[in-house]
Amino acid sequence: MLAAAVIVFRESLEAALVIGIVAAATRPISGRIWWIALGAFAGIVGSIGVAEVAQSIAQLAGGYGQELFSAVVLALAVAMLAWHNVWMASHGRQMAAQARELGCSVVRGEAALTAIATAVALTVLREGSETVLFLGGIASSAGSTRFALAAGGALGLVAGAAAGVLIYAGLLRVPVRQLFGVTGWLILLLAAGMAGQCARVLIQADLLPALVSPLWDTSKWMPDNSAVGTLLHALMGYQAQPSGTQVLFYLAALVLIFVAMRRAQSRSAQSPSAA
Amino acid sequence: MTAQVLIRKLLPVLLVAACAPALADDPEFTLQLREHRFTPSEVKVPAGAKVRLVIDNQDGTVEEFDSFALNREKLVFPNSKGTVFIGPLKPGRYEFMGEFNQSTAKGVVVAE
Numbered sequence: 001m002l003a004a005a006v007i008v009f010r011e012s013l014e015a016a017l018v019i020g021i022v023a024a025a026t027r028p029i030s031g032r033i034w035w036i037a038l039g040a041f042a043g044i045v046g047s048i049g050v051a052e053v054a055q056s057i058a059q060l061a062g063g064y065g066q067e068l069f070s071a072v073v074l075a076l077a078v079a080m081l082a083w084h085n086v087w088m089a090s091h092g093r094q095m096a097a098q099a100r101e102l103g104c105s106v107v108r109g110e111a112a113l114t115a116i117a118t119a120v121a122l123t124v125l126r127e128g129s130e131t132v133l134f135l136g137g138i139a140s141s142a143g144s145t146r147f148a149l150a151a152g153g154a155l156g157l158v159a160g161a162a163a164g165v166l167i168y169a170g171l172l173r174v175p176v177r178q179l180f181g182v183t184g185w186l187i188l189l190l191a192a193g194m195a196g197q198c199a200r201v202l203i204q205a206d207l208l209p210a211l212v213s214p215l216w217d218t219s220k221w222m223p224d225n226s227a228v229g230t231l232l233h234a235l236m237g238y239q240a241q242p243s244g245t246q247v248l249f250y251l252a253a254l255v256l257i258f259v260a261m262r263r264a265q266s267r268s269a270q271s272p273s274a275a
Numbered sequence: 276m277t278a279q280v281l282i283r284k285l286l287p288v289l290l291v292a293a294c295a296p297a298l299a300d301d302p303e304f305t306l307q308l309r310e311h312r313f314t315p316s317e318v319k320v321p322a323g324a325k326v327r328l329v330i331d332n333q334d335g336t337v338e339e340f341d342s343f344a345l346n347r348e349k350l351v352f353p354n355s356k357g358t359v360f361i362g363p364l365k366p367g368r369y370e371f372m373g374e375f376n377q378s379t380a381k382g383v384v385v386a387e
Contacts, residue, residue, distance in 0.1 A: 003377055055352045063358055066350060130339065132352065134375055137336050200346055206325070206360040207302075213364055224343035241344055258339070 001152035003275045007134055011127040014234040015043070016164030018123045018190060022116045025088065026258030027184035028095045029109040032116070039117035043124025050125060051132035067205035074198040080119035081191040082257045089261040090268035092180040103190035112174050114274055163231075186235070188257055193237020195253035196246045203245055211244030301360070303327040308334060308351070311376035322366040322386040331355045338380065342371035345384065360387065 003142070019036060026032040050069075057065040070107045088095075091109065131153075174182050202208040219240035222229050232238035237250060302321065307314045308330060320326045330340045332351040340349045340357065345364075351357035361369075364386035373380025 007374060020305060053349065058350065058352060058355075063356075130350065133337050135337075137375060138327075140336075187368075204347055204349065204359050210325070210363065212363055214344075219344065229387070239346065241345060244348070 001148040001155075003089045004134075004152030005156040005159070006072050006139065008131055008153045009159045010156075010230060011131045011134075012157050012160030013230065015040075015120075015127055016160045016162075017167055019104040019120055019192065020164035020166070021171065021183055021186045022084070022120065023168050024111065024174075024179065025084070025187060026109070026116055027172075027176075028178065029113060031257050035113040035117040035120065038119055039120030040124055042117075043121040043128055046125040047128030048109045050129035053131060053134065054133060057222070061205075063208070064205035067201040067207070070126060070201045071198050071207075073122050074194045076203070077119050077122040077126075078191045078194045078198065078253060080115045080193070081187050082253075082260065084115040084119065084188050085191070085257060086114050086260050087115070088180055088184060090264040092184070092265075093268070094181060096176050105188065115260055120205055184261065188254065188261075189236035191257055192254040193235070194249045195231070196237045196239070196250040199246045199249035200243070203243060208245055211248075214241035214245040215244045215247055217241050238251035276352060301325050301327050303329060305329040305331055306382065308332045308338060308373065308380065310334065311338070311373060313371075313373070313382040316382040317385060318382065319387060320364070321383045322364065323363045325360055325362045326364075328359050328361050330359070332356070333354065336375070338376065339374040341374040342359045342369060342384075344369040345371060347371070348374075348385070 019040060020142075023032065023036055026036075049225070054066075057260050059065060087109070091112075095109075116195050135150070135153050138146060138153065171179065171183065203210045217240065222238075224233060224238075224240045224241060229238060229240065239246070241251060242250075292373070304318050304322065304326060305319060306318060306328065312336060318328075320328075328347075330351045330369075332338055332353060332355060335344065335353045337353060338351050340351055340359065342348075343363050345359075346361045347361060349357050349359050361384065362383075366387050367385075369384040369386065371382050371384060
């Protein structure tokens with residue numbers, strides 16, 4: 001039962017944290033809850049669909065369909081999060097000012113919300129389809145352990161969701177003046193982590209060289225399956241034994257998105273009238 | 276901006292993918308999965324070389340080959356095979372497991 005709880009918890013944690021963070025990041029945008037909920041719903045429906053055809057996907061591309069599918073989903077999620085951050089960089093100051101004056105949910109931002117909803121859907125889809133397959137396996141298994149496993153799975157899901165609620169509640173305590181700076185950094189790290197994961201699946205399918213494997217080994221003092229390691233993995237793509245290429249992708253995404261954010265910010269500062 | 280970011284991110288991938296050498300030459304090792312146990316449970320591979328690791332799932336249930344140490348995660352469907360590339364590895368022991376049956380499906384890759 002505990003093993004089932006841990007598996008489902010690990011799979012749902014990243015999606016829950018992404019949802020919690022983007023919900024806080026888009027706080028002053030009206031209608032954001034509906035967009036995020038729509039993204040999550042689409043992700044869940046998509047997960048069931050993907051789980052259904054997972055075996056066919058796996059057989060594509062000479063047996064590396066799974067990896068290519070994951071890589072595309074991850075790359076799109078990175079692009080969506082990057083887009084959101086760039087949008088926020090050019091609108092953040094105005095949003096913070098309006099949020100202070102008028103309270104929440106006042107700014108129009110359909111473009112940012114579309115990006116956010118898509119990123120949420122993709123994140124849920126990626127981890128969700130594995131969870132569906134795991135739980136589906138349990139449902140089809142016979143015996144008395146079936147209910148214990150199902151209960152464990154439910155427990156893991158609740159724990160994952162709780163982590164998302166927790167980070168959202170924590171971010172709401174950050175003063176609005178600093179909130180978008182904090183969420184911008186969190187989303188930047190999420191995106192970099194996903195870029196590293198994208199490299200990982202492409203290396204696994206031999207579409208990219210690993211270069212050095214592992215580049216470093218911190219598994220002695222912070223193992224991947226420890227509580228802190230798990231949290232840091234979900235939040236910022238921590239891995240105890242990453243390959244060189246993964247680290248390159250991570251850093252490249254970090255720098256590229258950061259530079260794009262800076263450029264958008266300075267452009268909006270030069271022409272404050274452009275909303 | 277999105278298109279730019281996308282192109283910047285994808286272009287290097289495609290270039291490297293296009294230059295990737297043919298798959299056939301890498302040494303291959305097979306792990307059989309039966310009744311949620313790996314045979315062999317310890318597999319020796321050459322250090323410093325890229326290796327194909329084939330997981331032959333002979334069980335009637337889906338399994339996820341999973342290794343934190345190797346950075347690998349792959350679903351292997353009932354009565355089918357899945358291949359992951361590992362390495363080039365530094366000499367050492369790299370544990371793996373079947374995530375869906377962790378109590379029995381355990382093993383280690385030894386690079387030397």
